Amino acid sequence: MTETPQNTTQAAPDMPMFYSSIRPLDIEHDSSLFVSAPKHFNFAAKTNAIPLLVDEFPMAAAHYPIVFAAGDSPVPAAVVGLTNDSNLFLDENGQWLGGSYLPAYVRRYPFLLMDDPNQKQYVLCIDETSEMLGTSGEYALFKDGKPTQFTQSAMNFCASLRQQGEATDEFVKALKDYNLLMPNDAQIDMPNGSKLQLAGFQVIDPKKFDLLPDNVYLSWRRKGWIGLIFAHLLSSHRWQNLIALSSMKEQG
Numbered sequence: 001m002t003e004t005p006q007n008t009t010q011a012a013p014d015m016p017m018f019y020s021s022i023r024p025l026d027i028e029h030d031s032s033l034f035v036s037a038p039k040h041f042n043f044a045a046k047t048n049a050i051p052l053l054v055d056e057f058p059m060a061a062a063h064y065p066i067v068f069a070a071g072d073s074p075v076p077a078a079v080v081g082l083t084n085d086s087n088l089f090l091d092e093n094g095q096w097l098g099g100s101y102l103p104a105y106v107r108r109y110p111f112l113l114m115d116d117p118n119q120k121q122y123v124l125c126i127d128e129t130s131e132m133l134g135t136s137g138e139y140a141l142f143k144d145g146k147p148t149q150f151t152q153s154a155m156n157f158c159a160s161l162r163q164q165g166e167a168t169d170e171f172v173k174a175l176k177d178y179n180l181l182m183p184n185d186a187q188i189d190m191p192n193g194s195k196l197q198l199a200g201f202q203v204i205d206p207k208k209f210d211l212l213p214d215n216v217y218l219s220w221r222r223k224g225w226i227g228l229i230f231a232h233l234l235s236s237h238r239w240q241n242l243i244a245l246s247s248m249k250e251q252g
Helices: 054-060 104-108 149-177 206-210 214-223 225-251
Strands: 022-024 049-051 066-069 075-079 111-116 121-127 181-183 186-189 195-198 201-204
Touching: 022 111, 049 104, 054 075, 054 149, 054 225, 066 225, 075 149, 075 225, 104 149, 111 149, 121 149, 149 225, 186 225, 201 206, 201 225, 214 225
Parallel strands: none
Antiparallel strands: 022 121, 049 075, 066 075, 066 201, 111 121, 181 201, 186 195
16 A cells, blocks of 8 residues: 555645635625634544644654655645545544644634735635634624734734745755755554555655755755754654554554
């Protein structure tokens, strides 16, 4: 059996992972709309890899293996499951495993910042199918014809993630430019005696990293990238976490 860390959440074509129907927030249309904190994270149940930003590497490395999804533009991701459609960090009630770092990609939902080519600006959007939305709830999105502080905070959070996304792209491009990423198909021996083959992801080659020219190493250290690389390399020990969680779920 070959499993590839990737999203298998059912969504409309070209929709980002977790999202089914994205539209811009509108003051008139959404004047009575509320958002509540998620009662569960089942929207993230059918995936085994969550995109990460570089600022998240140190926290995520304490709980998840960090890999780079294979492709022309590798995406850093926290591996949360050993099969495509299973997030091992969710319990039977859809709650995230206590004490585990919750990636920003999950915390952002159901909001999303998208480009408006007509206005040449960013627009705050929502997934209108989200169970977190309703005509009553914890946080009003608009009041007296203006966005509430909650909505402004959501906008600021999404804008911050977009900026971090640009920094992440710069980091990944440097890894590619110096040919530090290598395929890392892995075979995992499960406690029940079965073998699980994982494919479709890349990791940083530690030998090539050690051969970086001194001037490049110093430049990357000033950018804060060396710590990111070490966090990624250390996260390889977190595969054991996934094996343990998988065994626990099998035992019921």
